[in-house]
Amino acid sequence: MSYIELTTPCIFGVEAILKKEILQLGYEIKKVEDGRITFIADELGVCRSNIWLRTAERVLINIGQFKATSFDELFEKTKDLPWERWIPKDGKFWVKKASSIKSKLFSPSDIQSITKKAIVERLKKEYNISWFNEDGAEYPLRVFIKKDIVSIFMDTSGEALHKRGYRTFTSKAPISETLAAAIIQLSPWNKDRILVDPFCGSGTIPIEAAMIAMNMAPGLNREFTAEKWKNIIPVKYWLNAVDEANDVLDTECKLNISGYDIDYKVLKLARENAKNASVEDKIHFQERDMRKTSNSKKYGFIITNPPYGKRLENEESVIELYKDMRPTFNNNLDNWSYFIITSFDEFERYFGKNADKKRKLYTGMMKANLYQYYGDKPPKRI
Numbered sequence: 001m002s003y004i005e006l007t008t009p010c011i012f013g014v015e016a017i018l019k020k021e022i023l024q025l026g027y028e029i030k031k032v033e034d035g036r037i038t039f040i041a042d043e044l045g046v047c048r049s050n051i052w053l054r055t056a057e058r059v060l061i062n063i064g065q066f067k068a069t070s071f072d073e074l075f076e077k078t079k080d081l082p083w084e085r086w087i088p089k090d091g092k093f094w095v096k097k098a099s100s101i102k103s104k105l106f107s108p109s110d111i112q113s114i115t116k117k118a119i120v121e122r123l124k125k126e127y128n129i130s131w132f133n134e135d136g137a138e139y140p141l142r143v144f145i146k147k148d149i150v151s152i153f154m155d156t157s158g159e160a161l162h163k164r165g166y167r168t169f170t171s172k173a174p175i176s177e178t179l180a181a182a183i184i185q186l187s188p189w190n191k192d193r194i195l196v197d198p199f200c201g202s203g204t205i206p207i208e209a210a211m212i213a214m215n216m217a218p219g220l221n222r223e224f225t226a227e228k229w230k231n232i233i234p235v236k237y238w239l240n241a242v243d244e245a246n247d248v249l250d251t252e253c254k255l256n257i258s259g260y261d262i263d264y265k266v267l268k269l270a271r272e273n274a275k276n277a278s279v280e281d282k283i284h285f286q287e288r289d290m291r292k293t294s295n296s297k298k299y300g301f302i303i304t305n306p307p308y309g310k311r312l313e314n315e316e317s318v319i320e321l322y323k324d325m326r327p328t329f330n331n332n333l334d335n336w337s338y339f340i341i342t343s344f345d346e347f348e349r350y351f352g353k354n355a356d357k358k359r360k361l362y363t364g365m366m367k368a369n370l371y372q373y374y375g376d377k378p379p380k381r382i
């Protein structure tokens with residue numbers, strides 16, 4: 001197997017969790033930056049990271065990095081990269097996305113076309129042909145320029161990794177699967193503790209929690225672009241990675257995970273999604289107003305994404321809901337911890353208590369905070 005450097009973009013604020021996931025897979029971290037991590041892997045690592053990383057948005061191969069302040073320089077330095085190692089004679093390749101920050105080169109369409117031209121020039125010489133049919137596998141590229149440093153990546157994932165394949169049905173404001181997985185892993189919840197999402201919508205938080213508890217790889221039910229790259233990754237590596245994931249899957253574990261929502265229609269979607277993810281027997285979904293949340297057991301976790309008033313509900317009803325949350329939880333849940341993610345700026349004011357810890361998470365253009373309130377830990381068993 002050979003040395004392959006991979007970069008995984010992620011939601012701003014979840015880098016520490018993604019780093020932990022990469023280390024758990026056994027790979028060496030090279031660099032952690034805001035919103036992306038670079039690590040050292042090999043061909044099998046491409047398969048394993050696509051199948052396993054819960055909080056990465058995609059897995060990219062680093063093809064090269066160089067400084068360029070003119071289009072001539074971009075062309076020449078792109079042409080100097082060993083493209084024949086990655087793209088075969090019949091490969092279909094194009095720059096799917098180009099972006100530029102604080103750099104001399106800033107026109108995405110020019111960056112896209114010049115990069116493509118340079119690769120064509122290189123491959124014409126290497127393969128001794130003048131025309132490419134491009135009727136083989138797809139090799140989508142991404143070019144990112146920051147302060148004149150050009151990074152060229154090849155996208156191994158295809159559809160973003162938050163698309164696990166189970167969520168065919170969504171509520172109106174679903175949380176992304178990667179963000180749900182991140183907030184669960186930012187909490188000390190584990191499979192022996194109770195988890196309740198009182199605003200579960202299409203069920204993303206309970207489903208992701210069940211998958212984590214069962215050690216279920218999130219990418220088992222979907223395809224990846226790099227599965228077709230027979231010139232780089234032998235099919236047996238994909239099969240090995242899937243076998244490995246199936247071997248460690250714990251379908252027998254007993255879990256206490258519930259999802260409630262006031263909207264019975266959305267709960268129907270949640271049940272369908274849980275079925276698609278093969279976790280339907282691990283989650284109890286029920287129509288219930290948050291104000292009726294109760295549980296006789298101690299030391300559980302509320303992990304939730306309540307309405308936040310910007311897109312759907314009017315602000316006043318959201319404020320009323322936030323005001324009712326703490327009395328409901330405090331009166332009916334003994335020593336529970338609450339992990340609440342919302343982009344409503346004044347959440348703490350209406351909830352009536354400052355969080356023990358607060359973490360900013362950026363998803364696309366949306367800024368949210370994860371408010372963390374800790375209950376006592378259960379006494380240690382002797």
Ligand SMILES: C[S@@+](CC[C@H](N)C(=O)[O-])C[C@H]1O[C@@H](n2cnc3c(N)ncnc32)[C@H](O)[C@@H]1O
Pocket residue numbers: 170171173174175176198199200201202203204205260261262263266288289290291305306307308321
């Ligand atoms: C932001 S969405 C949650 C989205 C969810 N995390 C998902 O991935 O689909 C908020 C949810 O709160 C529900 N809701 C609003 N008021 C409620 C209440 N009083 N009690 C319980 N659920 C409520 C809405 O029906 C909606 O599904």
